[in-house]
Amino acid sequence: MGNVDLQCGLRLRGAQLAYQTYGELNARKDNVIVFPTFFGSQHPANEPMIGPGMALDPTRYFIIIPNLFGNGLSSSPSNTPEPYGRARFPRVTYYDNIGFQHRLVTEQFGVERIALVCGFSMGAQQTFHWGALYPDMVERIAPWCGSAKTARHNFVFLEGVKSALCADDAWQGGWYDSPPAKGLRAMSRVYAGWAPSQAFYREKVYLDLGFSSLEDYLITAWEGRYLQQDANNILAMVATWQAGDISDNPLYGGDFAKALGSIKARAFVMPSRTDQYFPPEDNEIEVSMMPNADLRVIETIWGHTGGGPGRNPADTAFIDAQLKELLAS
């Protein structure tokens, strides 16, 4: 990306936007789908939603997955050279990210219209931002398990995640040489309470998933996941998430109702019924202020995780069906 000026006022030099594409851009350049990544993930984690016969069909659409800044592939604390590396990595907002993605789509591919922007969780929040920031360019949006603005409760949940990670002295304010494993394990256990649902644990779904016990699930699925990640990268993504707000930018100046009202795209907004930090209520309020939006609730006991691409076949199939309907509209 070259040198980019961020919303926080800092300049990131030699910024990198990593992306992956699927399918071919057609001659009319009207078959574009943008599918941003979610927290703690890179583009392969989105791939279970892509395939022949699925809504995101690469034989028909040109699908671009841009990697979120901080995720370890795009510019991140872990891959940015000094003096902006590690703990000094600047706060990057969704506004920054979507601006970069817009440059990718327009400058790299010469695309002027996007058939669909969709995504899960932080990908959903990026989707909302696309709709609000480029209302004349985006024809459809399908955010699932995410909101246009990070709710205060969601913010507090993330305070717990951050605090658990940073309570480990080995974190050293971000200047660690070896990973703060104890803090990463602690935040994993905090996260494990939030991402599934009460009913997920009540029904012992983790056993169906092949874990030997609740404790094995906590160690393998949760500690195992975050131990692989860089602590500063995690914190960079959390910072983006906590600041999420489609109106917190020069275009809308904090007028959230105006930002929601400006989304021209046909929208299917899909919360999970049992999501503990992106609950359906927040989306209901948002949809009521959007001119062209439907609320389609994912009826699942998987909580937030139900929306994870390919995580739960039934929920993935539901989301895929909604995407097909939306694309056909």
Added chain:
Amino acid sequence: MGNVDLQCGLRLRGAQLAYQTYGELNARKDNVIVFPTFFGSQHPANEPMIGPGMALDPTRYFIIIPNLFGNGLSSSPSNTPEPYGRARFPRVTYYDNIGFQHRLVTEQFGVERIALVCGFSMGAQQTFHWGALYPDMVERIAPWCGSAKTARHNFVFLEGVKSALCADDAWQGGWYDSPPAKGLRAMSRVYAGWAPSQAFYREKVYLDLGFSSLEDYLITAWEGRYLQQDANNILAMVATWQAGDISDNPLYGGDFAKALGSIKARAFVMPSRTDQYFPPEDNEIEVSMMPNADLRVIETIWGHTGGGPGRNPADTAFIDAQLKELLAS
């Protein structure tokens, strides 16, 4: 209590059960109410539910508040002499606690019938235990914001709380000389996401409570609360909570349905509609297996905290009204 043998197999010597009474025991000894304490609290925290004209009227009833082991007044890591002090404090279960409370009631006061056992949160869990362990002695029970068995999701929430506290090196495996302040602050922020509700934060109820901002609420109400507490005491109470199960004892041998079915007391079970870790669903299941129980949901956006004695006047009034009805039955 003298020397007490615990369910875990250890013997606590010179065990102390701290309690407070309100009102007078009448001649027939039939006006007794037992009102156990909740997590991180001591008997004064229950007092807002007690007063002339309230259900728990000390001019009419003899109200006993026994302090939970681990709470800093009854035997706890912080007040138990070596070799069983600090990190070596044994795991004390609800079964142990209720056995001690039974000794208090019978040996100290010669009481054979209890008109009502009631309590909030861990106090509710103790209430369920009273009903199951002494079914011929307890006439009524009113547990609110608590369950007869700690749900797995609830267990995982507590794993997050524990992990955040213990991620601080200053905890030193429980052998700290000065408090692990960073860990206490971290667990406070984890807790802050769980105890209220999504709607509590959406509606900014913390401003109505006199805090200047969300961050002031997190620091003052949450960090301020747990910084005052001993870390090992907190962990002792969490251990009791995580192991909560009215059937995990010699009387029921793990047969949860049998334990619930054995509760003869007339029961009003009162979950908060928006409780994130003692959700109404868990109580619904329990009530369906109890022979003489009603589910009375506290319709509140305060989440778990709505049930805290005196916290929210409307919720306290609702609970008080149910207690009056139950006592009149």
